[in-house]
Amino acid sequence: MIRRDIVIIGGGPAGLAAAVAAYDAGSRDILVIERDDRLGGILNQCIHNGFGLHTFKEELTGPEYADRFISQLTDRGIEYKLDTIVTDVSDTRCVTYMNGSEGVVTIEAGAVILAMGCRERPRGALGIPGFRPAGVYTAGTAQRLVNIEGKCIGKRVVILGSGDIGLIMARRMTLEGAKVLCVAELMPYSGGLQRNITQCLDDFGIPLLLSHTVSRIYGKERVTGIDISEVDENRNVIPGTEIHYDCDTLLLSCGLLPENELTRQAGISIDRVTGGPDVRDDLETSAEGIFACGNVLHVHDLVDYVSQEASRAGQMASEFVSGRKRDHLSYLKVETSGGIRYSVPQYISPKEMEDSITVRFRVDKVYRDRKLCVYLGTTKLREQRKNIVKPGEMEQVVLLKKDLGSASGTDTIRICLED
Amino acid sequence: MEEYNLTCIRCPMGCALRVSVAGDEVTVTGNTCPRGADYGRQEVTAPVRTVTSTVPVTGGQIPVVSVKTAGDVPKDSIFDVMRDIRSASVTAPVKIGDVIVRNAGGTGTDVIATKAVGIKD
Numbered sequence A: 001m002i003r004r005d006i007v008i009i010g011g012g013p014a015g016l017a018a019a020v021a022a023y024d025a026g027s028r029d030i031l032v033i034e035r036d037d038r039l040g041g042i043l044n045q046c047i048h049n050g051f052g053l054h055t056f057k058e059e060l061t062g063p064e065y066a067d068r069f070i071s072q073l074t075d076r077g078i079e080y081k082l083d084t085i086v087t088d089v090s091d092t093r094c095v096t097y098m099n100g101s102e103g104v105v106t107i108e109a110g111a112v113i114l115a116m117g118c119r120e121r122p123r124g125a126l127g128i129p130g131f132r133p134a135g136v137y138t139a140g141t142a143q144r145l146v147n148i149e150g151k152c153i154g155k156r157v158v159i160l161g162s163g164d165i166g167l168i169m170a171r172r173m174t175l176e177g178a179k180v181l182c183v184a185e186l187m188p189y190s191g192g193l194q195r196n197i198t199q200c201l202d203d204f205g206i207p208l209l210l211s212h213t214v215s216r217i218y219g220k221e222r223v224t225g226i227d228i229s230e231v232d233e234n235r236n237v238i239p240g241t242e243i244h245y246d247c248d249t250l251l252l253s254c255g256l257l258p259e260n261e262l263t264r265q266a267g268i269s270i271d272r273v274t275g276g277p278d279v280r281d282d283l284e285t286s287a288e289g290i291f292a293c294g295n296v297l298h299v300h301d302l303v304d305y306v307s308q309e310a311s312r313a314g315q316m317a318s319e320f321v322s323g324r325k326r327d328h329l330s331y332l333k334v335e336t337s338g339g340i341r342y343s344v345p346q347y348i349s350p351k352e353m354e355d356s357i358t359v360r361f362r363v364d365k366v367y368r369d370r371k372l373c374v375y376l377g378t379t380k381l382r383e384q385r386k387n388i389v390k391p392g393e394m395e396q397v398v399l400l401k402k403d404l405g406s407a408s409g410t411d412t413i414r415i416c417l418e419d
Numbered sequence B: 001m002e003e004y005n006l007t008c009i010r011c012p013m014g015c016a017l018r019v020s021v022a023g024d025e026v027t028v029t030g031n032t033c034p035r036g037a038d039y040g041r042q043e044v045t046a047p048v049r050t051v052t053s054t055v056p057v058t059g060g061q062i063p064v065v066s067v068k069t070a071g072d073v074p075k076d077s078i079f080d081v082m083r084d085i086r087s088a089s090v091t092a093p094v095k096i097g098d099v100i101v102r103n104a105g106g107t108g109t110d111v112i113a114t115k116a117v118g119i120k121d
């Protein structure tokens, strides 16, 4: 069997940053595997600006941000395969891929980095009554059709779901000359970044209808119209509240799910809340030597954080390959409560961790004037005022090794919001 | 004195800004970095945006190339800029930074490519 030191699955921003960091940490035998015909992942279709301010101190578009990392990869001469899909990963780090020129190949890897990104929640899961005519797209598919294939997809558009892709597409379709009638959101808050509501909806006077959903789709061959109704606090349609819109296109922007088929097949433990693998502070999953980063781990809104996280995964994978062993008994579970849905990482070793670790998390609804508190056992380590926290925006807190040093094996680290 | 509550759009942090205007005096609070203060001041006096879109490519590996205004343009000229972008086209190869439209919408700002597109083989 072929042996490689580090195999990275996915050539999006996460895979690219991981490869560069692994190289810079001393590894040379690195292979990036990408199923698409170019590197860059989802960034190739995110043609809007707003990427990389934290990493490069300038505001780039998605393709430009990807290009910076692709250059870093090629400058180092790191090997990558395009048009190549990974079909299997085992918990013993055997990676099987397939492509047109080599057929099916299995590699034994010293370390594996999962960087497969995420996919859209499928439209079938939404259960809207009515036919399934043409003109109904998920927002990400629409984004690819318009921004990469140059297709025109519709003239009068309604968008269901206020996730970032939906908001970005509302502006994009408007600039392309379409009329975006409204964005309807089931929840009483938007799932997207506030800046996208400002510059994609408010700039063009597109209404955002919170606590509303599509209650009916009209048209047999092609969408001819839809009804939008208000929903109650249990998200059930309130009869009699429907408003009819004549439209030819409905975009569904209802969230992203980490792409973890391979992870599951490998028997790696998955966090039920994030939909991604659960990881330790070195981003290692439950399988030794298999690391995860980027949207496959949990859905990120900011590519800068993806790159940061992925760099750590690359560095840790490189250290693992050079023989660094960690004490697996020293891990403490990070628990979340009081409105915090999850944290990444899920486990931290006070003994093995670096001097500090950034823990990222999301909340379950909008909270104002709360305190973000971190406890070790019953001792409060940290308290931070939060004017506002929202589910659409990932939050973070930094934990210091010196604060965790006193932990005993049975302690847990708890992150919560308090009044 | 007038007060505005804005969201800074200079980066995805999206800081909540409070901007007060008293005559020529504009004060901004709530910003995490200096770019936020600039944004707040600009937004209440002469708002600007970066415009991004795509332009068809003849003979390229992919049918369209992504483009952006090389700098910010007045918010009021977004649709003038788009009119020029929508009537433009290019021939492959295209490099990042190639000028696709000069002086788009009469704003004095060029529209440049944000993706490289090779020649179709």
Ligand SMILES: Cc1cc2nc3c(=O)[nH]c(=O)nc-3n(C[C@H](O)[C@H](O)[C@H](O)COP(=O)(O)OP(=O)(O)OC[C@H]3O[C@@H](n4cnc5c(N)ncnc54)[C@H](O)[C@@H]3O)c2cc1C
Binding pocket: A009, A010, A011, A012, A013, A014, A015, A033, A034, A035, A036, A040, A041, A042, A043, A046, A048, A049, A050, A051, A052, A084, A085, A086, A087, A115, A116, A117, A118, A143, A164, A165, A168, A259, A262, A293, A294, A295, A296, A299, A300, A301, A302, A303, A304, A306, B012
């Ligand atoms: C529409 C949209 C708008 C966004 N806007 C912004 C923004 O304005 N600013 C910002 O900072 N961030 C933004 N983001 C967030 C950021 O772009 C993403 O979080 C980031 O691109 C995720 O990177 P990734 O590498 O984890 O995933 P991806 O970019 O999805 O890359 C994963 C790659 O893995 C490949 N792959 C998957 N499975 C396999 C397999 N089995 N074999 C081989 N290859 C495989 C895929 O083809 C893909 O190329 C946006 C995201 C989206 C979706």
Ligand code: SF4
Binding pocket: B008, B009, B010, B011, B012, B013, B014, B015, B030, B031, B032, B033, B034, B035, B036, B037, B039
């Ligand atoms: S004030 Fe600075 S940190 Fe805050 S959103 Fe604006 S640019 Fe970003």
